[in-house]
Amino acid sequence: METNSKILTIPLEGVHSEHCALIVDDTLAKTDGVVTHKVELNNQQAKIEVDPKQFKLAQLTSTIRDLGYDITTVKKSFPVEGMTCASCAVSVESILSFEEGIISSVVNYANATATVEYVPGIAKPENFKKAIQSIGYDLIITESESQEDEIAERHNEQFTALKRRTIAAAVFTLPVFVIGMFFMDMPYGNWIMWVFSTPVLFWFGKSFFINACKQLKHRKANMDTLVALSTGIAYLFSVFNTLNPEFWHSRGLHAHVYFEAATVVITFILLGKVLEERAKGNTASAIKKLVGLQPKTVIRLMKDGQQEEVKISSVILGDVLLAKPGEKIAVDGKVLSGSSFVDESMISGEPIPVAKNPNDTVFAGTINQKGSLQYTAQKIGSETLLAQIITMVQNAQGSKAPVQKLVDKIAGIFVPIVLVISILTLLVWVIFGGENGLTHGLLAMVTVLVIACPCALGLATPTAIMVGVGKGAEKGILIKDAESLELAKKVDTVIFDKTGTITEGKPSVVASLWKEAQPNHIAALYSIELQSEHPLAEAVVAQYSGTMPQPVSDFESITGFGVKATIDGEIYFVGNKRLLNENTITIDTHYAEFIAKHAELAHTLLYFAKGNTLLAILAVADKIKETSIAAVSELQKQGIEVIMLTGDNEETAASVAKTVGLNRFKASVLPEDKLAFIKTLQSEGKIVAMVGDGINDSAALAQANVSIAMGKGSDIAMDVAHMTIISSDLMKVPQAILLSKQTVATIKQNLFWAFIYNVIGIPIAAGILYPVNGFLLSPMIAGAAMALSSVSVVGNSLRLKLKK
Incomplete structure (x- = not known):
């Protein structure tokens, strides 16, 4: 070896x-x-x-x-502390990528998290922490029940300390600024400014210099590097001129000092950080609201009837819990006794409280209204719907949109490029600037270093994504990742499944026609449908509930056709017309009028046969959702083509399509047909969104550019989908697309202003206007502009919250 x-x-x-x-x-x-x-x-x-x-x-x-x-891998998000700009996030991501055992790492500057996928046993979070600490940041890897509270408390402490440093820096900067701007010739003015500026740089602003040194050890650079270099050079140059003014006087030049520039830059940047942190905190308000929905304690009912208040963490499956009027439901469970209305708006986005009676499901974080409910715990901890929503929103807010990859590349080389530009600025001034070339060159170099901050660039995309994903969550639209949120605006074709998507998905038997309604035939139909998992089977079982079931053998589910089974040696078929055709079963004229009537009414026809004889036809109706018509109309107004794909027959599909206003549909399609249809549309250059709710939709959902699952559908569909509509309200689909358009527009605005700021600011800072009109930008103004650029980007992202 x-x-x-x-x-x-x-x-x-x-x-x-x-x-x-x-x-x-x-x-x-x-x-x-x-x-x-x-x-x-x-x-x-x-x-x-x-x-x-x-x-x-x-x-x-x-x-x-x-x-x-x-x-086998583990994917976890760790809070990162100490990042000050987008270059910091790139540095952290880069250092993690070299750690043994890591498959992928994504660092989000806006919400200060690192999402790492790694192989347990090979990679260890302790090693991640050491690597991150070596470049001046920190990773929180310890977990506890109160971790969220501890992190929030630490952030608040750091934010409070930052505000205090900013206020103190401003107090010490004020006399330096006044003397430097208005009393520069006063006796001992330079010495007084030196005394006041020293603590501003090396105490209140010491973090810039410490982090810059740590970055230098690893041959990296970030915003701290720019700040430390710019203010450090201005400070040292001023100290030299204070101690040796004759060096310049002997050459016929004035010994300028720039203590006020160095201190004002530090103060403005600290102030910018305060404003930025406050604004960034607002972008995560959706997560804070969701986390705040989780109650800390709950009343547990003991076997002897006594009540005890316990922590949520001590609840186990099967516990009987009590929700009094006005209290939050603690975990997901099933109502045992009592009746009430529960406000589920924080989860589903629907404002109308939902009636809850015995056997109904309740969800953690929802608010009980007037009545008391006793319910049994069925899902606890991370398994509750609320916990899964929080995790999904956190992951989505921490993910990166495709445009962010380009931004990260730019941020990674931005600081080195700025350093080169600043040095070239100094050289050009020294060579062509005449007798004041050196002093002007130093000032211009400092200004370039100060004004060129990648913060705004780094915040442009993630802050908009955080607000967009959070707003979606508040409206009951769960977005799995940033890429789908960015892509949804490009959707030009939306495909709807019918059952459970356009319709309620709760079919019932509304009519039946039997050749001979013998009890043994009804019992056979009931027994076979009792074995089936198809939604239509539930309607039949509900219709003939109370019938004594018979032993069923050789049960076979034939996808897209129906079922086949044997009872007492006789073969029975239950399914659609294609099942009859496949088994050469003829339909008597006895059924013709019944078929025509219910097909016209958009009722699904279920055929029941024994051997080659058709015994009965049942008409099953599935109510169209109240919002389906409005949702289709709204999508069409947005210029989006809407198509329905269904496994139902042509007549039923045509009737539903006509009712909701669809011009295009395909009936009698199998799961593989849906998949193939989407592939065909994509080959024509279409950007396709698939909206479905069932297991049979999962392949089509996976193939679509953007997949949207109904929250009341199957878990597999929701796992595959990029977005989930919790309430299953189709009006949320056009809302999701509109949200995508608004978010992407905000990202583009942010990136435009971030880029244009640097494109215009850096040349002006370098002194490009000086030969024209004698204008030379002050480092103080550059510092203020840099701070405001970041705040303006975050502020623009927050405007998303106000949009309808």
Whole structure:
């Protein structure tokens, strides 16, 4: 074994046979940097010897996943402390990417978090923390029940300390500014300014110099570097001129000092940080509101009837809990006794309270109204709907929109470029600036370093994403990532599933026509549908509830057609017309009028046959949602084509399409047909959004550019989807697209002003206007402009909250 090689144990998922193990082993053999390899099937792991210089774990993980297997990883978000600009986020992300065992890392400057996917056992959060600390930041890796409160408390303490430093710096800066601007020739003026400016730079502003030094050790640079260089150069130059004024006097020049510029810059930047932190706190208000919905304690009912108040963390599954009028529901559960109305607006976005009676479901964080409810705990901790919503919103706010990748690249090289520009500025002034070239050059160099801050650039995208995702959550629209929020504005085609999406998804039997309504036939139909998981089967079971079930054998679900089963040696079929055709079952003229009537009414027809004989046809109706018509109309007003795909028959689909105002639909489609249809639209250049709720929609949802699931649908659909409409109200779909348009417009505005600020500011700071009109920008004004640029970007993002 080579001395520089390492042995890694890679946990695998989905490798369940020798064949699978051989495929993974062959992949390892072809992977760069892998010296030896062995897949252990029993332990579901691979032991590999690697050359760290060549081996890339992220690349191997991607390859393994492409094969249909997986490497077990953990994805967690850690709070990051000490970041002051976008370059800081790039530095933290860069240092994490070199840590062993990390698959990916995303650092969000706006909400100060690092989301890391890593392989447990190889990577350790303790190592992440050490790496981050080495470049002047910190990572919070400890977890506790009160972690959110502790982090908030630490942030408040740091924010309070920042305000105090800013106020103190302003107090010490004021006399320096007054003397430097109005009494520059007063006796001992330079010495007085030196005394007052020293604590401003090296005590109240010491963090800039400390962080700049830490960055330098790792050959990196950020905003602290610019601030430390600019104010440090101005300070040292002023100290030299205070101690050795004759050096310049002997050359016929005045010994200028710039103590006021250095102190005012520090004070303005500190003030900008105060305003920025306050504004950034407002962008995360949606998360704060959601977290605030979680109650701290709950009343638990003991077996002897006694009540005790306990912490939420001590609640276990099956506990019986009490919600008094006005109290919050503590966990997800089922009502045992009592009746009331519960305000679920904070989760669903719907303002009307929902009636709750025994056997109804209640959700954590919702507010009980007038009555008392006793409910049993069914989901606790991170499993509750509220906890999942909070996690989804946090992940979405921490994710990066595609445009952010370009911004990050620019931020990563921005500071070095500015340093080069500042040096060139000094050289040009020294060479071409005449007798005051050096002093003007130093001033211009300092001004360039001060004005060129990447903060506004770094805040442009994430603050808008945070506000947009938060606003969506408040309206009952859960957005999984920033990329889908950015892409939704481009959608030109929306595809709706019918059942559970356009309709309520709660069908019921409204009519039936039997050839001979014999009890054994009804019992056979009831027994077969009792085995089926199809929504229409529930309607049949509900219609004939109370019937004595019969033993069913050879039950077979035929996707897109229906079911086939055997009872007492007889073969029965329950399904659509295609099922009859496939099994050569003819439809008597006895049923013709019934079929025509209910097809025209958009009722789904369910055919029940024994052998080759049709026994009955049942008409099943699924009510169209009240908002479906308005949602379709609103999307069409936005210039979006709306199409319905359904597994129902042509007649039913046509009737529903006509009712909601659709010009285009496809009926009798299987899950694979939906997938193929979306692929066809995409090949034509369409940006497709798929809206569905069922397992059969999951493939189509995964294929769509933007996928939207109904909150009352299947978990698989919601897992696959980019967005989830909690209330299943279709009007939320055009709202989501409009929110995307507003968010992207805000991002573009932010980026425009951030770029234009630097494009205009840097040349002016360098002195490009001096030959024209003698104007030379003061570092003090540059410092104020830099601080205001960040605040203006965050303020523009906050305007999203006010938009309808």
